[in-house]
Amino acid sequence: MASLLEAIGIGLIGPFLNLASYPESVHNNAFLAPIYKQTGLQTARDFIVIAGLFISIVFCVKSLTYFFVKRYIYEFASNLKAQLCSRLMHTYLSVPYVFFLSKNTATIIKNIVMETDKVCYDYVLPLLEGCANTVVTIVLILLLAKTDLIFLAVTSAVILPVIIIFYQFRKSFRRWGEQASQARKEMVSIINHSLGSIKETRIIGCERYFESKMYEQGRKYAKSESLFKSSQIIPRVAIESILVLFLILLVCVNLVLFNKGLQDILPILSVFVITSLRLVPSASQSIAAISYVQNTAYSLDIIYKDLRDTELYQDGKAMKEISSVKNFETREDNNKIIPFVNQVNLKNISYSYPNAEYSALSNISLTLKKGESIALIGKSGAGKTTLVDLILGLLQPTSGDICVDGTSIYQDISSWQNLVAYIPQSIFLIDDTIEKNIAFGVPEHLIDQKRLKNAIEAAQITEFINQLPDGINTVVGERGVRLSGGQRQRVGIARALYNEREILILDEATSALDNETEALVTEAIRALSGSKTMIIIAHRLTTVEHCDRLYMLKEGHIVKSGTYKEVVLEEAYSQA
Numbered sequence: 001m002a003s004l005l006e007a008i009g010i011g012l013i014g015p016f017l018n019l020a021s022y023p024e025s026v027h028n029n030a031f032l033a034p035i036y037k038q039t040g041l042q043t044a045r046d047f048i049v050i051a052g053l054f055i056s057i058v059f060c061v062k063s064l065t066y067f068f069v070k071r072y073i074y075e076f077a078s079n080l081k082a083q084l085c086s087r088l089m090h091t092y093l094s095v096p097y098v099f100f101l102s103k104n105t106a107t108i109i110k111n112i113v114m115e116t117d118k119v120c121y122d123y124v125l126p127l128l129e130g131c132a133n134t135v136v137t138i139v140l141i142l143l144l145a146k147t148d149l150i151f152l153a154v155t156s157a158v159i160l161p162v163i164i165i166f167y168q169f170r171k172s173f174r175r176w177g178e179q180a181s182q183a184r185k186e187m188v189s190i191i192n193h194s195l196g197s198i199k200e201t202r203i204i205g206c207e208r209y210f211e212s213k214m215y216e217q218g219r220k221y222a223k224s225e226s227l228f229k230s231s232q233i234i235p236r237v238a239i240e241s242i243l244v245l246f247l248i249l250l251v252c253v254n255l256v257l258f259n260k261g262l263q264d265i266l267p268i269l270s271v272f273v274i275t276s277l278r279l280v281p282s283a284s285q286s287i288a289a290i291s292y293v294q295n296t297a298y299s300l301d302i303i304y305k306d307l308r309d310t311e312l313y314q315d316g317k318a319m320k321e322i323s324s325v326k327n328f329e330t331r332e333d334n335n336k337i338i339p340f341v342n343q344v345n346l347k348n349i350s351y352s353y354p355n356a357e358y359s360a361l362s363n364i365s366l367t368l369k370k371g372e373s374i375a376l377i378g379k380s381g382a383g384k385t386t387l388v389d390l391i392l393g394l395l396q397p398t399s400g401d402i403c404v405d406g407t408s409i410y411q412d413i414s415s416w417q418n419l420v421a422y423i424p425q426s427i428f429l430i431d432d433t434i435e436k437n438i439a440f441g442v443p444e445h446l447i448d449q450k451r452l453k454n455a456i457e458a459a460q461i462t463e464f465i466n467q468l469p470d471g472i473n474t475v476v477g478e479r480g481v482r483l484s485g486g487q488r489q490r491v492g493i494a495r496a497l498y499n500e501r502e503i504l505i506l507d508e509a510t511s512a513l514d515n516e517t518e519a520l521v522t523e524a525i526r527a528l529s530g531s532k533t534m535i536i537i538a539h540r541l542t543t544v545e546h547c548d549r550l551y552m553l554k555e556g557h558i559v560k561s562g563t564y565k566e567v568v569l570e571e572a573y574s575q576a
């Protein structure tokens with residue numbers, strides 16, 4: 001619509017200038033004469049003034065329409081960006097954990113933040129603008145055809161070869177897009193690695209290494225982007241130059257061969273100049289849109305592939321044995337908790353990582369009674385973390401089942417996950433207050449102060465929080481840098497307790513701590529035994545002394561189970 005108005009507006013200028021040059025044409029022009037009569041105006045001069053006013057109004061309407069249409073297009077692209085970002089975020093948060101075993105977080109960050117930008121602003125936007133410009137180009141060419149067929153021939157002779165030549169570069173446009181995308185991924189990765197472990201970076205002194213890596217990727221990005229961006233100028237420059245040459249040729253030929261002055265060819269010339277002024281940007285932008293579509297095809301493929309892969313997971317195709325992955329609703333959607341009265345049974349659980357040659361776990365069977373604490377021990381690589389990931393429902397067993405009072409957790413994995421809390425080895429604290437870190441993911445107005453207080457007391461951090469000037473409102477810094485390791489661990493325990501889950505799973509929660517801090521954390525955990533059902537992984541056997549049963553893992557098998565005395569002391573005795 002805007003494009004049409006624009007073309008019509010431009011198309012009216014030529015006839016108007018013609019009319020102004022030859023006012024008498026109002027009487028003998030087949031189109032103008034009846035209109036002139038209808039208006040009842042006395043002189044041709046009045047008619048020209050009214051026609052001028054009319055054209056001005058058409059131009060104003062065109063400009064306003066142009067503005068609103070452009071605004072709509074930008075809004076459309078920006079809203080699409082917001083939708084794509086949140087859809088991808090949902091996708092990555094919903095996809096089974098196994099997806100992340102082969103995915104780099106730098107790729108995920110790049111996809112959500114950067115590739116969506118490319119798709120919306122460098123694919124959708126140029127495509128929409130390209131369509132609008134194609135309409136303008138076609139209408140203007142038709143106008144030219146009406147004015148003079150030679151102009152049409154010249155314009156086509158200029159535009160068509162430019163389109164054909166430009167199209168030949170489509171593979172280069174795509175390659176440059178792919179190279180830029182790879183460089184973006186590497187740049188995010190370098191930031192993650194260097195700043196994510198800033199302590200090691202500083203102490204090892206490898207800042208220059210990361211700087212040079214960043215420079216290298218920056219150069220790669222700059223090269224592919226500058227090649228692509230500069231290629232965009234070619235259509236405009238080519239069309240513009242050839243049209244100007246033609247214009248000069250036209251004036252010269254008329255002057256020298258036909259002895260016609262500028263005055264004689266002014267109406268035709270004005271249409272040609274004005275049309276060309278609009279035609280050059282329209283045609284070149286339409287052609288450039290082709291290259292943008294090619295250049296961003298790689299980004300579009302990436303987003304499409306990730307969304308499609310997730311659909312596959314949702315269809316359960318990637319998970320052949322257990323169909324529970326169909327359940328992709330978020331935890332807020334599902335507050336159901338699987339009833340747990342007596343015991344949890346792991347029945348002949350086996351697990352192999354994708355593409356792994358050996359099973360990480362084979363035929364694991366164990367029982368966890370309500371209120372009991374069990375410990376998983378064993379050397380590094382024995383399979384403790386894998387077993388915990390299976391119990392957490394993050395990984396799906398290759399065979400076997402996990403049942404709560406006889407009901408398989410895979411019937412509704414979310415209602416099982418609503419029963420368990422997880423305290424990882426390294427607690428991930430957000431750069432916010434202690435309160436927000438404990439009530440993790442809970443909107444501020446929904447934080448339950450009583451539960452918060454109980455969690456703080458049970459995790460034995462009341463004293464430490466009271467010593468802080470801002471108390472519970474103290475901001476802990478990124479990943480909790482302003483807290484000690486033991487304080488971070490206990491904030492992690494408080495976080496798990498805030499959610500009032502029946503089963504607590506602790507993954508080597510004390511392995512990184514000194515003896516004194518370990519004692520504090522162990523005491524906090526020990527105080528919970530009896531009131532909570534617990535599964536603890538520990539390297540330091542002293543921390544699991546209080547557990548009801550210990551399971552010793554070796555190469556993915558349970559090789560021994562029993563009390564602390566039976567498993568640890570007797571083993572030590574037999575080895576002595």
Ligand SMILES: Nc1ncnc2c1ncn2[C@@H]1O[C@H](COP(=O)(O)OP(=O)(O)OP(=O)(O)O)[C@@H](O)[C@H]1O
Pocket residue numbers: 101353354356360378379380381382383384385386387
């Ligand atoms: N993502 C993975 N892909 C392939 N194999 C893996 C993967 N993660 C772990 N493994 C393998 O599975 C086995 C068990 O690993 P797991 O992490 O469960 O051991 P662990 O007992 O927790 O060790 P640690 O005490 O050192 O954490 C190991 O042989 C390990 O190499």
